[in-house]
Amino acid sequence: xxxDWTIWLMWIGGIYVALCLVFYFCQDFFFFRxxxxxxxxxxxxxxxxxxxxxxxxxxxxxxxLHFKVPNSKGVIYYLKGNSKSVKGWGxxxxxxxxxxxxFFMVDYxxxxxxxxxxxxxxxxxxxxxxxxxxxxxxxxxxIIVYGRSLGSGIATRVASWxxxxxxxxxxxxYSFIGNVKRYGxxxxxxxxxxxxIRTNEFIRAVECPIFILHGTKDRLFxxxxxxxxxxxxxxxxxxxxxxxxxxNNLPEFPDYHDLIYDILNDDDFLKRHDFxxxxxxxx
Numbered sequence: 001x002x003x004d005w006t007i008w009l010m011w012i013g014g015i016y017v018a019l020c021l022v023f024y025f026c027q028d029f030f031f032f033r034x035x036x037x038x039x040x041x042x043x044x045x046x047x048x049x050x051x052x053x054x055x056x057x058x059x060x061x062x063x064x065l066h067f068k069v070p071n072s073k074g075v076i077y078y079l080k081g082n083s084k085s086v087k088g089w090g091x092x093x094x095x096x097x098x099x100x101x102x103f104f105m106v107d108y109x110x111x112x113x114x115x116x117x118x119x120x121x122x123x124x125x126x127x128x129x130x131x132x133x134x135x136x137x138x139x140x141x142x143i144i145v146y147g148r149s150l151g152s153g154i155a156t157r158v159a160s161w162x163x164x165x166x167x168x169x170x171x172x173x174y175s176f177i178g179n180v181k182r183y184g185x186x187x188x189x190x191x192x193x194x195x196x197i198r199t200n201e202f203i204r205a206v207e208c209p210i211f212i213l214h215g216t217k218d219r220l221f222x223x224x225x226x227x228x229x230x231x232x233x234x235x236x237x238x239x240x241x242x243x244x245x246x247x248n249n250l251p252e253f254p255d256y257h258d259l260i261y262d263i264l265n266d267d268d269f270l271k272r273h274d275f276x277x278x279x280x281x282x283x
Contacts, residue, residue, distance in 0.1 A: 023184065024192045028118065031150075031195065033083040034111040041113065045090055047097055052106075054129065060116025062126055064106030067093040073264070074142030074165065075102040077134060079127060079151030079158075085112030095251060099264050101144070106130055120195045127158045141165050144264070147172065149221070149247070153197035160205035168263065169212045171247055174225040175200050203232050210237045211263050213256060215245025 023030075043051060047067060054062040065086050076096045080089045086107050093103040108123060109116035116122065134143055143164040147155025152172030159167040173179045176197035181189045203210065210233065214226040223241060230237040240259050242250055250256045 020187055020192060023187055024194075027192075027194060031082060032108075032110065032118065034108075035083075035085040035087065036110075037085055037087060037112045039113055041087070043087060043090065045093070047093065049090070049093070052104075054106075054126075054133070056116065056126065056129065058116070058122075060109055060122065060126070061114060062106050062109070062116075062130065063113035064104065064130070065090050065093075067097050067103040069097045069100060069102060071100075072102040073100045074144060075104055075134060075138050077131065077143055077145050077155075077158075077164075078103060078105040079145070079147045079155040080105055080107075081149035081151060087112060092251070095257065095260065096264075099261055101264060102138075104130075104134060120197065123154050123195075123197075124157050127154050128161060131158050131162055135162075144168065146170065149173075150176075153199040153202070156199045156202040156206060157197075159208060159210075160202045164208055166209045166211065166263070167206055168260075169210065169226070169229070170250060171214055171218055171221055172199060172212060172226060172229060173197075173221045174228045179221065179225075200229060200232050203229055203237070206233065206236065208236070211259075212237060212239045213242060213250060213259060214239065215242045215247060215250055217244060218247045220247040 043049070043065060045067070048069075049065050049067040052064045052066050054064075056062060063086070067090075078089075078092065078096075080086070086105055089105060093105075096103045106126075107114040109118045109126065131143070131145075140163055144166050145155045145159045145164045146168045147153070148170040149172070152169045153176055155167060155169065156172075176195055176199070177189065177193055178200075180193055212226045212229060214221075214223045216223055226239050230239045242253050242255050245253050245256070
């Protein structure tokens with residue numbers, strides 16, 4: 001091998017190592033797009049809500065919103081996506097309080113008013129801590145876990161540890177590591193990635209009914225991800241394709257709202273999908 005080839009290989013190797021280092025140390029900037037809010041920021045919405053605060057044992061701090069309606073049928077525990085803060089995500093409360101449910105969501109660490117180091121373990125543990133807080137205020141069969149995009153894997157992990165009334169996944173991924181490999185296939189993602197979030201493994205341990213809503217034109221997380229999730233637990237998962245929808249616009253489609261209404265309020269709809277079995281009857 002000539003000296004010129006040796007130099008070229010050294011350059012290529014150096015660039016490859018540099019790419020690996022950039023990915024490893026900067027991956028949080030790639031995956032999370034938080035909006036930071038000052039602690040004294042005042043949320044404003046046209047419907048009643050309470051701001052909630054959680055001081056975590058490891059020094060972290062979690063902030064969230066609790067929207068309430070009179071004589072609610074239960075609560076939607078909403079695990080949001082990877083961008084902005086509950087300031088903007090709070091608008092989705094109207095899609096559920098209008099159907100007779102309370103609505104609860106928190107910001108992950110480093111988003112909004114929440115503070116602390118983000119790790120895969122803390123994402124799960126914080127979500128579980130909040131779930132237990134909800135259990136002190138609602139019967140567990142009144143808790144519906146809803147995971148949107150990034151939050152779908154966290155929601156599935158929480159549902160696998162507990163017994164909520166149901167789990168709803170909105171535009172989920174099959175596994176976070178699998179999706180990242182799709183884009184970073186030239187890198188040793190298995191060794192570099194800090195967030196694996198294997199929804200496909202968690203979903204097998206979920207005992208409650210699972211509904212998945214996914215746009216047929218979603219390019220970020222193709223609908224094939226949801227089809228594969230359904231195959232992991234076919235006796236519990238029902239997939240509803242939203243024709244023409246992309247990743248971020250499901251609420252713009254009437255079919256989405258019709259399905260959410262049926263899932264939350266139509267007993268006949270649930271019976272038609274065989275979700276009134278002895279072991280998971282909704283009460």
